[in-house]
Amino acid sequence: MSLFGDLTASLMDFIRRLGAMGLFLGRILAAIPVSLRRFRLHVRQLWFIGAMSLTIIMVSGLFVGLVLGLQYYTALSQFGASGALGTLTALSLYRELSPVVAALLFSGRAGTAITAEIGLMRSTQQIEAMEMMAVDPIRYVVAPRFLAATLAMPLLCVVFSALAIMGAHWSAVLWLGLDNGIYWSSMVGSVDFASDLLAGVFKALVFGVLIALIAVFQGFTAQPTGEGVAYATTRTVIHSAIAVLAFDFILTAFLM
Amino acid sequence: MAANRSFEIGTGLFIVLGFAALVFLATQTTNLAGYRVGESYALKARFTNIGQLKERAPVKLAGVTIGSVRSITLDGAVLDAVVTLDVDRRFAELPDDSSLSIYTSGLLGDQYVAIKPGGSPEFLGDGDEFMLTESSVQLEELIGKYLVGGEGGNRDQGTSGNE
């Protein structure tokens, strides 16, 4: 009975948070057109959120590619099908691995930074100070970060893929001796630009929206204490991971 | 304001890098590779069976890709598959007695069209049709023939012969 009551309560709480996030998203979207007049703010955020995440994305992409090259070569050569390595590598990267892995890394690198920064501005009363100066913090602080994170995600996903393709080339072709021509031509023959590569980039865009919304929402609604900001940062990582994986399933099932 | 400038340059480079990566992937690893408009000419061929051949599959001569499959249609009158190929202009001198086959790259790979050049002094022009074609080899048929041990008769015989 009390278990049932607890479940109902936490379900209601979940729905209430979802609603609050939906309303928050509405406020952000409404603020974006005016916010774009301060274009410098957006450029600055794209630098901090996007460009500063490049290192981790590129290094991780390279290693994921290296591992895929080794693993697929071992598995495929058992069936004499190592000619399909390029196809398999490219398809698994474009459709699945790049958007998801890049999104998880991005939520850890940039999502937490956004939450911590906005949370700190909240706890040092900078957000309140803006409100008192008749400046809407949604417009000045939240919208630029939201937009930058949303746009950075697809770009980072593509960079991740490119590095991984090179990594797999390195391990499968240069180390294990797969034919260079077969590696590239097997991709060309079976990877579709729109339904594989662009569909993956679209996934990354959706993940970008999710992570951006979760990060700014957690930061903006953080308890204005050091502890509150720490909790909010942790929640950003957890909620982002769950949201990304759940939406990955939904998008794969219905769109791809 | 100098700091602002460097942010802007760095951010611009980031966006350029993203699009460069997209162009690299699109032209090196997807069907957009080797897709050149206006530099190719069309050739036709009829097959009784095209197997798993798909549009945009590569067309190869001596293993080198020289074009791609533009379209696959069914000729309702003769009940043949009509395959139209786009071949690069640089390879405009194909003898008109060349033959076509549909092969599979590797055991499980995708299918492609292979051109075996003939010896005629006449060349195929835009819109011409290949005279000699060899249909796709169906794995199931091969296995069936092997089990029956010859003429590829019906399935009942095949299974009883095996017992």
Place this chain on the structure above:
Amino acid sequence: MTAVANPVAIRGLGTVLNGKTIFDGIDLDIPSGSVTAIMGPSGTGKTTLLRHVTGQLPFDSGSIQVFGQSVQDMALPDLYRLRRRMGMLFQHGALLTDLSVFDNVAFPLRENTDLPESLIRTLVLMKLQSVGLRGAAGLMPAQLSGGMARRVALARAIALDPELIFYDEPFVGLDPIAVAAVVELIRTLNQTLGITSVVVAHEIEHLRRVADRLIVLSGGKVIAKGPIDEVLANPQPMVRQFLGGLSDGPVPFHYPAPPLATEFGLGGVR
């Protein structure tokens, strides 16, 4: 921009936060051109009161009028228009950490006006001059001491030439020299520009130098208000306890609890 006798008028204000009654029927007026101090024990909701007045936190009952306009049920754009006529000095300054001192003071001007950059520069340097920190214009907030940060925040608060300024705990954590500077600034701004000022604090010795009216809050009610000398002479025990700094009195030293004997299980002994 009509002159109102009382820029802030509060009637019957009632607030319940998380089940706890913060205000229980508060009536008070802030007369135009005055420096009014609001005092009270910690936790009486002095900061909450400021947030009600500026429309940042909704309240449950009663009414608050600022410049003759009621702040509850006011649409956000109207509220922002109203806030351009108010300034607020936050407890620790609340400077925007990623902007320089100059850009912090310029921020409300750039965001709320279409003034040319050259004019903004003049205005910012004038405001910084008035708090004595024109030389610090190029510094970042992290490089400032607590007192300097608060003076920069004050320059920012007066950037839009407000008619009403709120000071939230302006003396906390400052050394005596910095306190003297802030006291001096509050008085100067009030006298030279005629800005109505509300100072929330609990340091009586500083308030005596700065305020001409005093309001004492306790237990969600106004327990004394009026010209500062009258309130300081008020014989009420609760006012005396607070002003005299006595640990026990009408405001109890002990948080409400069952008798000690009951707590220790000695209830049946007597």
